[in-house]
Amino acid sequence: MKRILIDMDDVLADASGRFIEYCINRVGKTVTRELLQGSNWAEAVDIHADTVKTWVHEPGFFRGMQVMPDAQEVVKRLMDHYEVFIVSAAIEFPNSLKEKVDWLAEYFPFIDWRYIVLCGHKWMIEADYLIDDHEKNLNTFRGTPILFDAPHNQTLEGYQRVKTWREVERLLLPAPIEA
Ligand SMILES: [Mg+2]
Numbered sequence: 001m002k003r004i005l006i007d008m009d010d011v012l013a014d015a016s017g018r019f020i021e022y023c024i025n026r027v028g029k030t031v032t033r034e035l036l037q038g039s040n041w042a043e044a045v046d047i048h049a050d051t052v053k054t055w056v057h058e059p060g061f062f063r064g065m066q067v068m069p070d071a072q073e074v075v076k077r078l079m080d081h082y083e084v085f086i087v088s089a090a091i092e093f094p095n096s097l098k099e100k101v102d103w104l105a106e107y108f109p110f111i112d113w114r115y116i117v118l119c120g121h122k123w124m125i126e127a128d129y130l131i132d133d134h135e136k137n138l139n140t141f142r143g144t145p146i147l148f149d150a151p152h153n154q155t156l157e158g159y160q161r162v163k164t165w166r167e168v169e170r171l172l173l174p175a176p177i178e179a
Helices: 015-027 049-056 071-081 096-107 165-172
Strands: 003-006 083-089 116-119 129-132 144-148 160-162
Touching (some): 015 049, 071 083, 096 116, 144 165, 160 165
Parallel strands (some): 083 116, 129 144
């Protein structure tokens, strides 16, 4: 069976949406997904970068993320055809570790805990495919990298890009047999 690694933030979990929520709820600023495209988006809406940093270290930030549309159904289907691992470089945010495990248990209860890899980096992990939104993870990967579309990676080129989980399904799974 071929092996697929799947990232969490901005792939399974709507991290960008969580930042938008915090901007509204914490500092009363309306931030759109288009605005999040810039690397200095916080500055653009007059929020101090340090303020944003404190949010990701706050309890509940990761646990409260929404699941991406269709991710649950497609991941479940992938598991019939591939060895699926969830791989998240989470050590930088120690509070996220338990939150990510709990989040996966809620939204992806069919993924056994032995298939969850929370790590500091991903470059030593061998697999056939990696679905990720960050170039720093894709460009060191030795298998086939798949870029998951996110506000911050709009100008990144040179990777197979998927915009939705339905696109992942079309790319990696056989079409369902018509009844
Ligand atoms: Mg990510």
